[in-house]
Amino acid sequence: MSTLITNVGELVTNAPPDRDPGLGPGGFAALTGAALVIEDGRVAWTGPAAQAPAADEAVDCGGCAVLPGFVDSHAHLVFAGERSAEFAARMAGTPYQAGGIRGTVAATRAAPDGVLRENLARLAREMLAQGTTTLECKSGYGLTVPDEARAVALAAEVTPEVTFLGAHVVPPGYEGDRAGYLDLVCGPMLSACAPQARWVDVFCERGAFDADEAAAVLAAGRAAGLLPRVHANQLGPGPGVQVAVAAGAAAADHCTYLSDADVDALASSGAPGSGTVATLLPGVEFSTRQPYPDARRLLAAGVTVALATDCNPGSCFTSSMPLCVALAVREMRMTTQEAVAAATAGGARALRRTDVGHLGVGARADLMLLDGPSHTYLAYRPGVPLVRAVWRAGQREF
Ligand code: NIG
Ligand code: FE
Numbered sequence: 001m002s003t004l005i006t007n008v009g010e011l012v013t014n015a016p017p018d019r020d021p022g023l024g025p026g027g028f029a030a031l032t033g034a035a036l037v038i039e040d041g042r043v044a045w046t047g048p049a050a051q052a053p054a055a056d057e058a059v060d061c062g063g064c065a066v067l068p069g070f071v072d073s074h075a076h077l078v079f080a081g082e083r084s085a086e087f088a089a090r091m092a093g094t095p096y097q098a099g100g101i102r103g104t105v106a107a108t109r110a111a112p113d114g115v116l117r118e119n120l121a122r123l124a125r126e127m128l129a130q131g132t133t134t135l136e137c138k139s140g141y142g143l144t145v146p147d148e149a150r151a152v153a154l155a156a157e158v159t160p161e162v163t164f165l166g167a168h169v170v171p172p173g174y175e176g177d178r179a180g181y182l183d184l185v186c187g188p189m190l191s192a193c194a195p196q197a198r199w200v201d202v203f204c205e206r207g208a209f210d211a212d213e214a215a216a217v218l219a220a221g222r223a224a225g226l227l228p229r230v231h232a233n234q235l236g237p238g239p240g241v242q243v244a245v246a247a248g249a250a251a252a253d254h255c256t257y258l259s260d261a262d263v264d265a266l267a268s269s270g271a272p273g274s275g276t277v278a279t280l281l282p283g284v285e286f287s288t289r290q291p292y293p294d295a296r297r298l299l300a301a302g303v304t305v306a307l308a309t310d311c312n313p314g315s316c317f318t319s320s321m322p323l324c325v326a327l328a329v330r331e332m333r334m335t336t337q338e339a340v341a342a343a344t345a346g347g348a349r350a351l352r353r354t355d356v357g358h359l360g361v362g363a364r365a366d367l368m369l370l371d372g373p374s375h376t377y378l379a380y381r382p383g384v385p386l387v388r389a390v391w392r393a394g395q396r397e398f
Contacts, residue, residue, distance in 0.1 A: 002044065003394065004055035006035040009063040009373040013046055014345045016360035017273065027345045028337035030375070036066065038365040041394035046359060059389075065374050067340065069133025069366035069390065070321035071347025071357045073161070074253050074279055076312035077123045078151040079141045080115055081107030083313050087287065096288040098207040098235065100314045101141070101169045108141040108151075116154055123311060124158045126319040129398050131387045133366035134347065134356045136308075138201055139193065140165030145184070149192040156196045161351055163199035164190065164226060167217040169208050182213055186220035199250075200226040204240035211239035218247040227352070233257045234284070245269045245276045251306065251350040253279040256293045267301040277350040278303050280342070281310040282327035283318045295332040306346030307339060322378050322386065329379035340375045365394040 011034035015027055035052035037045040045053060086100050108116065120137075127135055137159050139151035148166050155162040166185040174181035190200075200221025204214035208231075218228040228247045232240025234254035241262040244252035252266065255278045269275035278298050285292045298305050307328055311319045318324075321343050328339040348357025355364045369389040370377055377386055390398035 001039075002055040003038040004035060004052055004058040005038065005066060005367070006049050006052055006058055006060060007063060008034045008036065008049065008061045008066045010065040010375060011036060011046060011359070012065065012067040012340060012344075012375050013360060014068060014341060014358035016358055017345070017348070017354045027341035036359060036367070038391065038394040041365055043359050043361055043363045043365050045361065061369055063373055064388070065370040065372060065377070067131070067368050067370065067375055068344040068357055068359050068363075069368055069392065070131045070343050071134040071351065071353070072127060072132045072308050072321055073136045073251065073306055073347040073350040074281060074308035074310050075135055076138045076140060076310070077120045078116055078137065078139060078154050079104050079108045079313055080111035080119065081313065082317070086314065087317070090288060096235070096290070096315060098169060098203070098205060102172060104141045104313050105143055105171055109144070109147050113150065113154070116150075117157070120154055120158060123319050127321075128390055128392075129387065130320050130322055131368040131390060132321050133390065133392045134161065134351070134353070135159050136161040136163060136199070136351060138163040138165040140168035143168065143171040145189045145192050148189050152193045152196040160198065162197045163201045163229065164193040164197040164221065165201045165203070166190065166193065167202040167209050167214070169203065178213070182216060185217060190220055190224050194224040194226055197226055199229050201229050201231060203231040204243050205231065205235050205238060207235070211243050214240070214243045215247065218243070218249070222247070229253065229350075233262065241265060249276050250352050251277040251279045253308070253310070254281055254284065254293070255279070255298070256285065256290060258294070258297070263297060263301045263303065266298065266303040272304050272349055273352065273354070275304065277306050277346065279306040279308050279350050280328065280332070281308055281316065281324075282332060283316040283324055284310050285331075286327055287316040287318070292327070292331045295328065295334050299334070299338065304346060304349050305338070305342045306350040307342040308347060308350070323382070326379045326382040330382070336376045336379055340378065365391055367391050
């Protein structure tokens with residue numbers, strides 16, 4: 001079965017990962033007046049619409065833009081309850097505090113599986129309807145062995161990109177025994193979660209885990225076959241980025257407060273595909289009223305940048321990659337091309353995936369049709385539901 005997607009005003013393909021020197025403006029590539037053929041769930045052909053080969057069925061895009069599906073490489077979707085009162089208090093002047101996580105932990109532990117599964121499915125559907133075709137999902141609101149094992153098992157029902165985040169905060173009951181909690185995380189909790197997870201993450205921040213603790217969690221995760229990623233430098237300057245780079249993490253996420261040494265460490269962390277990506281989460285700064293990360297400084301240094309939502313009930317409850325693109329463009333001065341590349345190819349780099357985030361021949365046929373002639377519309381028409389159709393692995397899913 002083959003499908004011709006034709007009369008595409010702008011077809012954003014991005015550079016194929018093996019030919020991409022980095023993800024500055026160079027990561028973005030697009031064709032105009034183009035077409036694309038899907039066969040067996042993969043991109044089989046792209047080129048000028050007039051030269052397109054025949055296919056079993058055709059979709060006429062009427063001059064609208066087609067983009068690779070968004071790759072949202074950072075989300076916390078397994079939880080119960082909500083924290084809108086905390087958000088309202090923040091907007092009235094109360095600063096964000098990592099301690100709010102403990103409220104969600106209590107609600108999550110108390111929720112039956114069905115409630116967690118339904119909430120997760122609803123958020124994954126929301127994401128799909130906004131163009132996200134690959135999502136990462138973390139545990140981290142259970143913080144006991146059975147509650148974390150349940151979280152990773154539920155996450156694995158919606159994505160292969162499952163992250164064990166037992167080291168989110170020290171939970172109630174362990175305040176006087178941090179070492180005891182870390183032993184639990186690196187021992188029985190990790191053993192229970194590793195079989196269903198691909199990644200290990202740690203919140204390296206004042207009020208959560210320090211550099212030595214974070215390094216120990218990542219090392220234990222690695223020994224159990226998981227790949228590291230880190231919540232780093234979100235609430236203030238700190239060691240998170242250095243810990244991430246030293247551990248060979250695929251990504252350091254947040255990167256809101258960086259020193260020159262942090263930027264250098266990211267820039268020299270390795271070639272695209274093996275280095276540490278800076279994943280920026282502008283929805284968090286929007287929702288916590290913090291300063292936005294300095295994307296221009298990172299891009300100027302040659303750091304690979306990704307954009308993701310961080311969808312969670314505390315610091316940022318949006319599932320919208322289009323919103324993140326618009327914020328990156330308006331508030332972080334990324335060009336529209338840079339922002340779209342970061343939200344697609346950048347996310348793929350942050351998950352060490354070469355099959356998604358671009359529409360080169362052979363890529364998984366994950367694509368979205370926009371209600372607008374170019375990718376620019378994502379930032380030019382902020383807040384407007386522009387995603388008209390979504391294909392995942394060649395199947396129309398929205
Ligand atoms: O990425 N920073 C740590 N974790 C989440 C916030 C979780 C919460 O507040 O519930 C984040 O912002
Ligand atoms: Fe997060």
